[in-house]
Amino acid sequence: MDYLELTTLDTPLLAGIPPEERPALLNCLRARSAAYRRGEVIWPEGERVCSLGLVSRGQVQILQDDFWGNRSILSQAGPGELFGEAYAWGGEPLGVTVQAALPCQVWFLDLGRLLGPCTAACPAHAKVMANLVEVLAAKNRQLSRKIAHISQRSIRSKVLSYLSWEAGRQGKRQFSIPFDRQGMADYLAVDRSALSQELGKMRREGLLDFHKNHFILHAPPEG
Amino acid sequence: MDYLELTTLDTPLLAGIPPEERPALLNCLRARSAAYRRGEVIWPEGERVCSLGLVSRGQVQILQDDFWGNRSILSQAGPGELFGEAYAWGGEPLGVTVQAALPCQVWFLDLGRLLGPCTAACPAHAKVMANLVEVLAAKNRQLSRKIAHISQRSIRSKVLSYLSWEAGRQGKRQFSIPFDRQGMADYLAVDRSALSQELGKMRREGLLDFHKNHFILHAPPEG
DNA sequence: GCGCCTCCGTTGTAATTCCAACCGAATCTT
DNA sequence: AAGATTCGGTTGGAATTACAACGGAGGCGC
Numbered sequence: 244m245d246y247l248e249l250t251t252l253d254t255p256l257l258a259g260i261p262p263e264e265r266p267a268l269l270n271c272l273r274a275r276s277a278a279y280r281r282g283e284v285i286w287p288e289g290e291r292v293c294s295l296g297l298v299s300r301g302q303v304q305i306l307q308d309d310f311w312g313n314r315s316i317l318s319q320a321g322p323g324e325l326f327g328e329a330y331a332w333g334g335e336p337l338g339v340t341v342q343a344a345l346p347c348q349v350w351f352l353d354l355g356r357l358l359g360p361c362t363a364a365c366p367a368h369a370k371v372m373a374n375l376v377e378v379l380a381a382k383n384r385q386l387s388r389k390i391a392h393i394s395q396r397s398i399r400s401k402v403l404s405y406l407s408w409e410a411g412r413q414g415k416r417q418f419s420i421p422f423d424r425q426g427m428a429d430y431l432a433v434d435r436s437a438l439s440q441e442l443g444k445m446r447r448e449g450l451l452d453f454h455k456n457h458f459i460l461h462a463p464p465e466g
Numbered sequence: 467m468d469y470l471e472l473t474t475l476d477t478p479l480l481a482g483i484p485p486e487e488r489p490a491l492l493n494c495l496r497a498r499s500a501a502y503r504r505g506e507v508i509w510p511e512g513e514r515v516c517s518l519g520l521v522s523r524g525q526v527q528i529l530q531d532d533f534w535g536n537r538s539i540l541s542q543a544g545p546g547e548l549f550g551e552a553y554a555w556g557g558e559p560l561g562v563t564v565q566a567a568l569p570c571q572v573w574f575l576d577l578g579r580l581l582g583p584c585t586a587a588c589p590a591h592a593k594v595m596a597n598l599v600e601v602l603a604a605k606n607r608q609l610s611r612k613i614a615h616i617s618q619r620s621i622r623s624k625v626l627s628y629l630s631w632e633a634g635r636q637g638k639r640q641f642s643i644p645f646d647r648q649g650m651a652d653y654l655a656v657d658r659s660a661l662s663q664e665l666g667k668m669r670r671e672g673l674l675d676f677h678k679n680h681f682i683l684h685a686p687p688e689g
Numbered sequence: 690g691c692g693c694c695t696c697c698g699t700t701g702t703a704a705t706t707c708c709a710a711c712c713g714a715a716t717c718t719t
Numbered sequence: 720a721a722g723a724t725t726c727g728g729t730t731g732g733a734a735t736t737a738c739a740a741c742g743g744a745g746g747c748g749c
Contacts, residue, residue: 307610307617317613329607331603332603333600333604335607338607339610372595373581376581376598376602377581379606380552380553383605386609386610387540387561387562390530390613390616391530396655396656396657397735397736423696425697432616432617433736433737434619434736434737436699436739437736439699441736443698455696619705620705620706620737646727647726647728648726656706656707657706657708659708659728662728662729663729
C-alpha cells in the first residue's frame, strides 16, 4: 500500500507525527484507501464499522435520514478530516450515512487497535490517541453548536445564530459560508424557500446583505 | 483528599480500573471534589476550564443559553457521568452552562495530563485514555441523536422520532422518559403548551397513550 | 445560439406553531 | 386545612412556517 498521500497530509489525527514515522504507524493501523465518485455512498446507515474514515482529497457529507425520508446534513469533511469516528468502537451500528459530496479519496484506519492494553507498540501511538481525543472533543463542540442553532424557535433566530457565529469564527462581518441555500436550509433544518424568504425580509430590514453564499452582517446581534 | 467515594463509583471513565489502583491515579489527576445545592451554577458559560467534571451523587444539567435568553437542555449527567469533557482541552471557552439539577457532589479531574508525551507514568493511564475515547464517542452519538430529533419539521415528528427511539432503546413499547413536560419540550426545542396539545391530539388519534412521563406507543412508526 | 440543468427568489395557501393566559389537580408548607 | 407552588392540559388569536408551484438568472455542452 502506498502511504505517500498520508505521509504529507495535514490532518489533526496525525498532527505532530513526522512523515518518516507515519508509514510504520499506518501499517500498524492497517490503513487502506479507496476512491469515490460524487454522490457515491461510502458507508450506508446501519453498517457496523470498526475503522474510521480519513478524507485525503475531495469532500464527504455525513447525512442523517429520518423515518420519513427527510435528509439533513450533519456535517461535512474535507481533506484531513475524519468521519465515523463516533462509531468506530463500542459496536454500535452507524447512525448516519456517509456520502461523497465531491469526487474524493478516503482512507480507512483501524484505530481500535490503539484502545487495547498494549498501546506502546509504536512510539507514535500515544500521540495519535491524544489527537483522537482532541478531534472527538472538537466534533462534540461542533455538534453542540449545531444544536444551539437549530434549537432556535424561528428561522430568523436560526439564521442569526448561525451567521453571527460564523462571523465571529472568521473574525469579520463579511464572510462566505460553506453551503448553498439548500445546504444551509438542511443544516438549519428549515424549508429552503422559507429560508430564502426570511433572508430577503432581513435584507429589506437592513439587518444584513448577501449574494449567494457570501454574507455581510450589518447590525451586530450582540447589541 | 478522600477518594473513597470514587474508588467504588461505577463510571465509564474508570471502568476496568480496580479500586486499589484508583487512589494513585486520582492523585495523579489532581482529583478534587465539591458539593452543590439544587440550581447552583457549577460552571458558567464562557469559563475556561482545564479539567472535566465527574458526578458522584445527584444530577447536573448541561444547558445552553442563546443570544435571546432561551435556555435549552443539552443533556443531563447523573452519578458516574461526565461533563465538560469537550472543553477540557483545546483551550476553548465553555460553550455551555453546567448547573446542579439536584443537590449533588462532583469531582474535577485534570485529564489534560494524560495527553502529554509521557502517558505511561501510571499503569492505569492507558485504560483511562481508552475509556475517555469511548465516552467522547458515546457523547457524540448522543448529540447526533438529539439533532436527528430536533431536525424534524413538526412537533409530531419530533415527538415520534424521540419516543420511538426511546422505545427502541428500552426494548419495550411502554416506558418512562427522564423528562417532565417542560424538560421534554426544551429537549425537543418546542413550546411546552404546543407539545401538550400535540400529545393530546396524538392520543385522540390512537397513536399513543401516556400519563405524566410514562408513555405507551400503539402503532409502531416503522410500519 | 440553443436547450438543459441547477440554483435561488417569489408567491399564495394551508397548516402549524408560538405565545399568553387561564384552569384544575397534586404536592408541599405552615 | 388554607395557602402557595408546581405541573400539565386547554384555548384563541397572531404570527410563522411548510409546501407546491413557478420563473428567472447563470452555467454548460453541443
